[in-house]
Amino acid sequence: MALSEQEILSGLAEIVNTVTEVPVESVEPGKTFTDDLEIDSLDMMQIVVDAEERFGVRIPDDEVKNLKTVGDAISYIQTAATAA
Amino acid sequence: MTTAETPGEAPRGTSRPTISVAEGSRFSRILSVGSYRPERVVTNEEICQFIDSSDEWIRSRSGISTRRFAAADESIADMAEIAGRVAIERAGLLGADIDAVILASITYPFQTPSAAAVVADRLGTTPAAAFDVSAACAGFCYGVSLASDMIRGGSARNVLVIGVEKNSDFINPADRSAAFLFADGAGAVVVGPSDRPSIAPTVWGSDGSAWELIRSQNSWIEYRDDPEAGWPYMIMEGQSVFRWAVWQMSPVAAKAIDAAGISPADLTAFIPHQANGRIIDAMAKQLKLPGTVTIARDITDSGNTSAASVPLAMDRLLTDHPEASGGLALLIGFGAGLAYAAQVVELP
Numbered sequence: 001m002a003l004s005e006q007e008i009l010s011g012l013a014e015i016v017n018t019v020t021e022v023p024v025e026s027v028e029p030g031k032t033f034t035d036d037l038e039i040d041s042l043d044m045m046q047i048v049v050d051a052e053e054r055f056g057v058r059i060p061d062d063e064v065k066n067l068k069t070v071g072d073a074i075s076y077i078q079t080a081a082t083a084a
Numbered sequence: 085m086t087t088a089e090t091p092g093e094a095p096r097g098t099s100r101p102t103i104s105v106a107e108g109s110r111f112s113r114i115l116s117v118g119s120y121r122p123e124r125v126v127t128n129e130e131i132c133q134f135i136d137s138s139d140e141w142i143r144s145r146s147g148i149s150t151r152r153f154a155a156a157d158e159s160i161a162d163m164a165e166i167a168g169r170v171a172i173e174r175a176g177l178l179g180a181d182i183d184a185v186i187l188a189s190i191t192y193p194f195q196t197p198s199a200a201a202v203v204a205d206r207l208g209t210t211p212a213a214a215f216d217v218s219a220a221c222a223g224f225c226y227g228v229s230l231a232s233d234m235i236r237g238g239s240a241r242n243v244l245v246i247g248v249e250k251n252s253d254f255i256n257p258a259d260r261s262a263a264f265l266f267a268d269g270a271g272a273v274v275v276g277p278s279d280r281p282s283i284a285p286t287v288w289g290s291d292g293s294a295w296e297l298i299r300s301q302n303s304w305i306e307y308r309d310d311p312e313a314g315w316p317y318m319i320m321e322g323q324s325v326f327r328w329a330v331w332q333m334s335p336v337a338a339k340a341i342d343a344a345g346i347s348p349a350d351l352t353a354f355i356p357h358q359a360n361g362r363i364i365d366a367m368a369k370q371l372k373l374p375g376t377v378t379i380a381r382d383i384t385d386s387g388n389t390s391a392a393s394v395p396l397a398m399d400r401l402l403t404d405h406p407e408a409s410g411g412l413a414l415l416i417g418f419g420a421g422l423a424y425a426a427q428v429v430e431l432p
Contacts, residue, residue, distance in 0.1 A: 042145040045323045046362055049330050061324050 003055065003081050005029075008074045015050045019043050029071035037070075057081050106238025109277030112231070114432045115177075115242075118170025119271040119399040120163050121386065122154040131264045134257040142264045147361020151267035151387030153252045160192045163270035164203045164248040167395070172207065174432075175274040177242060179208025182274070184240040186230055187216050188223025188247045188391040190318075190420065191254050195304075203246065213240065220298065221357045221419025222288070223247055223391035224271070228415070229286035229425060231275035246272040247391035254300075256317040265360065266318070267387030271395025273432070280430075284344030287336055288425035297321045297328070298420035318420075329363045329418055333426075334370035337416045340426035341371075344412070351377045352411025353401055353431065357418055358383035358393040367416075378405055390419065402431060 013027035020043050033039045039047070048059055051073070057080035059067070067073045091104045127150050128139040143149055154163060164187060172179060185207075187200035200214035219226040224247035231243035251266035275283070300316040307316055337356070341348060354377050356364055361383055368379050382397035389396055394415055402409060409431055416426035 041323060042326075045326050049327060049366060052331075061327065064323070 003078060005074055005078065008055065008077050009070070011054055012047075012051060012070065012073060012077075015047055015054065019046045019050065027070055029074060030069060032069050033067070033073075051077065055081055108234075108236045108238035109241075110236070111278040111281050111283075112235040112275055113278030113280075113282035114228070114429055115274045115276045116171050116174035116432050117271065117273045117395055117399045117402065118167045118172075118174055119269065119392075119396045120166040120170070121269050121396070122152040122158060122163070124153050124155065125150050125385075126153050126267070128264065131257075135260045135263050137260065137264065145360075145362070146265060147364070147381070147383050148264060148385075148387050150385045152269055154250050154268040158250075160189055160199050160248050160250055160270075161202045161206065163250070163268070164189075164199060164246045164272070165206045167248065167270035167272040168203060168207050168244050168246050171244065171272040171274050175242070175276065177274065177276075182207070182209040182242050182244045183212050184231070184234060184243040185209055185212050185214040186227040186243060186245045187214070188219060188227045188245070189216060189249055190218060190220050190223070190390060191250045192216065192248075193253065199248070200246075204244075207244070209244070212244075219290075219391075219417075219419075219423040219425070220421055221359065221388075221390045221393065222417035222421075222423040222425045224394045225286065225415050225417035225425035225427060226288065226423070228273065228275060228283065228429070229288060229427060232283040232286075235275060235277055242274055242276040244272060244274055245395075246270060247389075247393070247395050249390040249392050251318070251388075251390060254316070254318045256315075256319075259317065259319065261322045262318065262320055265388045267389050269386060269389040269392045269396050271392045271397075271399060273395055273398075282430035284340070284346075284428040286425050286427040287339045287343055288423075289336075290424070291422035294324075294328070294422045295420075297324050297422065326360065326363060328422065329359060330366040330370070333416060333418050333424060334367050336418075336424055337367060337371055337414060337426050340414060340416065340428055344428035346412065346428065348372060348377065349374050350412055351414055351428070352408050353378045353380065353405075353413040355380040355394055355397050355401060355413050356416045357388075358386065358397055359388050359418070378408060391417075393417075398431070
């Protein structure tokens, strides 16, 4: 079943909030994980693992480096989930 | 039988005499566990003198509050000897009863001879067979597998398996990805014959194609030829290792449960390599372990002691939960070389 952008955003926001305590409403597509949300590499790794589990996708290590913004992650997960 | 299997007579189809083969105990068991924790407690504040971090950051990302570092003059052999002696005493044995010593470590600073031979002699086990195992954080579980098969194959009756590390000699205190994780210590078990199945099949393997993920940053030869290249500190690609551990090791642990012919609910304890609190949490979640299974979390005040972490955590768990003795525990070690090993064992 295809996931909507909104579903992925709210799921991702919940994960980010659980791992880092960044408020759910701060997680917006245009924001960067590193600079805007101030998420470090260890937390990012936990977020990726949690997102993989929640959305049933795999995000290879090489791809994680390309996920600069929340929007990048949403697009990747949406494409990967559709392919699956 | 007077044909193929009778020593001295010619096996079928040959003119040579038949040779004798060893026969071991049908089953093997961990008879006892012992450990040694160095005296010096190292706080996160102390670690943060060399890296830009904080106590809160380290606790939340790794689950580590404190760890132990060995003294400058305290060696791998010193720590292994103490843990080994405790294990032998608790098994109700003497050094002379041990006929093989297997020592797992990646921080013994002598190329040769093995630390196992030195420790075997100090413990009065000479002339026990003795050798070191280099399988990083999987080393102890590799050792348990070897010991069990040696006993069942008739190569040994009682085997001392030691996991020991002095990581503080090989971690760069300024390495932000490793300095707060690794620590020192030793743990040991005696594996001996058993009248019942007490060590299930080991599920193990390696993946050398990913050797670069956790390794010495350079070789001794490179250091000799160019001291500027720096001490052969251990370095790690934390993100890749974390994801490998979470996604690849949970299925290995599940296979070990299957290989034992039990279900997760039959376990009394889960004693994974104490790599990182988040990895332990993720594995427990993926294995869907029921709340009745006690999960070892020695990492909180021991850090990641590589090959020593599983026996240290086992000793701690049995001290805190003596009622777990005799129950089944799932052990799993995983690390550099991307070596891994998991087995279900009866707790001593």
